[in-house]
Structures are given as C-alpha cells and as structure tokens.
Amino acid sequence: MQFLNDLNPYQKEAVTTTEGPLLVLAGAGSGKTKVITYRLIYLLKKLHIPAKRILAVTFTNKAANEMRERIKALTGNIKDLSISTFHAFGVHFLKEEIKVLGYMPKFSIYSDKDTLELLHSILIDLKLDAEKYPPRLMAYLISKAKNKLLFPEQAGLEDPVFRDIYRLYQEQLRVLNAVDFDDLIFLPVKILQSHSEIQQKWSQRFQYIMVDEYQDTNHSQYILIRLLSQFHNNICVVGDDDQSIYAFRGADFHNILSFEKHFKKDDPVKIITLKINYRSTPIILEAAYALISHNSKRHAKSVETFLKDGEKINLFETMEAREEAEIIADEIFNGRIEGKVPYHDHAVLCRTNTQMRTFEEVFRQKNIPYRLIGGFSFFDRKEVKDLIAYLKLIYNPLDNLSFLRIVNFPKRGIGDTTLEKFKNFAFAHDLSFLGAVDSLAHKTDSDLSKPLIHKFELFKELIEKYEKRFQESKVSEVLVEFFQEIELEKEFERIYKDEAPFRIKVIGDFIDYAKNYESYAKKNDELANLEGFLKNMSLLNQDTKDDDEETNHKVPIMTIHASKGLEFHTVFIPGFEEGNIPHDRSIKEGPAGIEEERRLAYVAMTRAKKRLFISHVSMRKIFGTETERIPSKFLKEIPKHLVADRDEKTEDEHLADLKKMFA
C-alpha cells in the first residue's frame, strides 16, 4: 500500500479505520477530502470491496466529478461506484423505488421556479389571496417541513390553511408525476421508514458509506444516512463546523457535533482530528482563525501549519466596483508574468452573483481569460425553459405544467379561452393534459371546434414523434432536428425582433450543452439519453469545464459558496463591505446570521495557499442606485500585523486627497 505514505499518521488511521462509525472533525486544508478519497481507494484496492457496496456522498457535483476522476486515475475503474451528491443519490434511489408511493419511475424534477408556479396555481384553486399567502413564503415553509420530515398534517398544526396548501401541493406533484428538490431526500426517507424490506435491501447493499462536508447536511439527510447505514454501521463522515455555510438550505452544523450521539450503537464512535494544515501560509491561517474565533458557537480547534513564511494579506479600497475589478485584473496579469502563477491558480470569490458580472466585463476588456462558475443559470432564461419544457413533457407525458408552457409555443393558435375549455375537459375526465387530447375527438363535451381539436392532435403527434426519436438517436442530434421542425429560429425572430440573433445563439449554446453532456456521460461510463440529460440539467451536475486544455487556463470567477473544498495559489475576495459580507439580509437575521457570514469569510480566506487579496469599495450600485459603503466589521477582527494595507496613508496625504476632491 504504497499510496498510504502520502498521509500523516492521523490521516492514515482515518483511512484504515474502516469498521464502525468514524468522525473526522478538522479545520480547513487538513486533508479531509484526501482522507475520503484515499479511504475509497483503500477499500477498493486493499480490502477488495466491490465498488457497488460503497457509497460516497459529496456536497457538490463538481466535488463528485473530481473524486471520480482521481479514483479512476488511481484504480482505473469507476463503474458501479456511487459517488454523488445527496440529491443525485435521491434520484437514483427513487428511480428504483418510487413506485411504492404511486409515482411512475419517469418522474420530472421541478426546480424551485417550477414549484413557485405550481404554488401560484394552487392558491388560485383554493381561492386564496397571494398577498396573504405569498408563494415564496409557502415554498420556504414547505421546504422547511420536508427537511424536518413532516407531512402536511404534522406541519400544519397551527395553520390549517398552510396544511391545505402543502397537502394540495404534494398531491398535485404526484398527479404531475413530479418531485421537488426536497422530495429527493424526503421521499427516500419516507420509503425507507415505511418499507422494511426496502430498507433492508439498501442498508445491506451499502457496506461502507462516506460523507464529505458533513457540517452542511440537514436533518433529513442525516436520517437518510442513518437508515442506509443501519445494517453495516460502517459510516465515516468528515467535516468542519466552521465551514457550515448552507443554513439557508436547512443545513445544521449540530449534525456533525452530535455525530457521536447519533451513531453510537454497539460499536463505539471513533473521532479523529487532523491538526496540520497543508494548504495555506501561516499568515493566512492565523488571520482566518483570528476571524473565526469571534464566533461563539463553534468547536474550537488547534492548528499547525505545514508551510513556512509567506506574504502579508493585501488589502485595498477603491471608489467603485469597476476599479476594484481592474486592479484585480492587473494583479492576475502580473502574478502570471512575474510570479509564474497560471491563470487557473487564481480565483475571484464573490459574496453574490451580481458582483460577478463586473469581473466578467472587465476581464473581457483586459483580455484575462476567465470562466464563470455557477451563477445565473442558463436554464433560468425564458427561452431555454421553454425548450426544456418540451423535453420534460416528451419524457414525462403527465407533466401538465410543461404542457401548458409550450402548447402554444411556438404560437399555434391555442389561446387562453381554448385552453381553459381544454383544461376543464381534462379535469372532468380525470385525464392528464396530453392524455386528454385523444379523447377530444370521441367525446362531445369539450366545446371545442374541429379545427381547434386538430391543433391539439398535431401537438400530441409532435410530442410522440420525438419521444421515439429520442430513443433512437443521440440527444444533441435529435435536438437539432426538433428545433428545425418547430421552426424555432423563425419564432425567435418574430418574438425577439432585433434581439433575435442573440437569442438564436442561445439555441446553439443549448445544443453545445447537450454535446458536452454526451461526452461527460461517456467519460463516466454512463448511458447518454434524454433521461440522463434532464437529470443533468436539473441537478446542474455538469462541470462547466470541458475537456479542451484552453478552459483549464482560465481564471475562475465564482461565489464563495461554490468555492467550498477548492484551493488556489492566489485568492481575491472583493466586496469586503458591511452589507455584502456580512450581507444585509443576514444581519437582519441576528447573531446566527452574522456567525454564518463570518464562516463564509473564513471559507473564502482558507481557499488561498500563498496569496490573499481582500478589497472593498466606497460606492456600490444596489438595484441601480449608488450607495455608500463602509468596510466590513470582519476586517477589524483580522490582526493588523498580518495585513499590508495599500491605502494606509498619513494624515497629510489624507488632507491632500480631500483638497483634491474639492478643488
């Protein structure tokens, strides 16, 4: 076992302790992910455990892909190995087991935008005021209930109206044969809890289970893991409570702090701490720990640094965001020329997506190659959503929401009144919308004219034709054919007029995405088909990075949330202002909100290996209006001697500046 020599004794112990519950609780950069990866290899290569007996859960799809690649490189084979996010695992599980709940295996996954639409229609059905029961709030409450594994009856104890909304929402989803994101965890748990034979099957299957970033799991995810590990009880989780930054999604770092209590059964729980940080310079680390030690609710850790020396943290302020981005662009340029640090070993970590746009513009102008990670989803664009609705309906004919989106796109002369009559007809006969089309001709109670009925029939034929085509040929090829058939470009020209060329380009991007998906599937020994494509889009699990080397030499621009688990030679954290980090919305939430923001800052800082730049602006545009900004209070929590403030000026210089300003 040559490869074990890459590990320190504590890491080695974590890797070779395979039986019983194991918790690795350790700070940033201490090699937790490395432990998980090596542990997988150890199980496969040394103990010869069949791949299908192991489940590894990562936080993001990117992390899953990276781990898969490393395992593939080291063992040559990744077939049958389950490395996925909780949600991707949920999809996998439900494909096999969702029948017991009365759903079909070909279910749709609704994004939160879709669920808002659904909630909107439910409020209308229940004749409720959307002002009094805002769909956003309802969606949030339903999500919270599902995280806590509560059904409508249990969640709506105080508020019967909410109970009814939640109940109807869940019923509608089932009729549409669709699930929301929370269902991907909630439903598997409910199935495992109520069907002991299924629970036995799955918990016997997974002899070893590992979870990375355990501090960001929520209650339902913890229960899911407990149910799956019940039989063998070989469960290993790693994490760092200081890096819990997904509370808004229900994550609760008490899961990791209570791991021992949760999992001790006959076997004792082993806890291993890793103290050595291999990533960052002592200066960066001292600053990050000084900051995080201001949090009251945390498990204190001691750290030692492996690296020596290093330069101070660079701090600077600019008037506005553009200038901030320009200075960063120049630093990256210099870093590459003078420091020989390649583009992709720099990273810009933003608090919000909106910040990213400025960097995109400035980098483009200054010819700095960049790539945006995450951010505004391509799939949220209206024109793309329409295209996806077609695919969803083709895949899942029960998906009425998608049907409504596209039955008159491109315009085929089916208007609101016609549609209203059609819907009533379908409801009266208890049919799905697509299913109702066939009955129109035989039944007399639809109140629709012959030509109108024919329009519906043509639409259904189109859907059915492509259902077949997608089974026969490659997704990307069928897409091209399909877009031609519905004369999409023509429609875009009609709707978008001058903007059409730009929108038409989006069609091309969509097809490129499909091609990318196909090569991604191939790389992972997966079958590329419509089902996989839809899943891939719903879970956003494509690495935006494609294979050509070009892309690997670009500066990533992303949010701090997306940077979790990554590391870079040089890190820039722009927008270090009060109101941005900590964000206004979090400040409003009180102390817990601020502590979460402090963890965010800690995560961002600890991504840096050698150089760290922190910057803030004095004016920032918020919803179009310029507002004055002051430096983040977190800045005061970083010891001054670790920081090189470029703007540190003498009194005289300040005076001179002021004079200049008013001259």
Add this chain to the structure above:
DNA sequence: GTCCCCAAGCCTCGC
C-alpha cells in the same frame, strides 16, 4: 388570439 406597455419586484447563497 396576439401584441404591447408599464408597474413591480429583484438574486444573498444553490442541490
């Protein structure tokens, strides 16, 4: 049935 205009809210973070 379709087009077009204007009020209103927006994305903090994302599987």
Add this chain to the structure above:
DNA sequence: GCTTGGGGAC
C-alpha cells in the same frame, strides 16, 4: 437599473 408578466387595446 432591468426584467417580467399582468392587463388592456387592437
């Protein structure tokens, strides 16, 4: 500031 979609005009 900009998108979006509801509601009225054609």
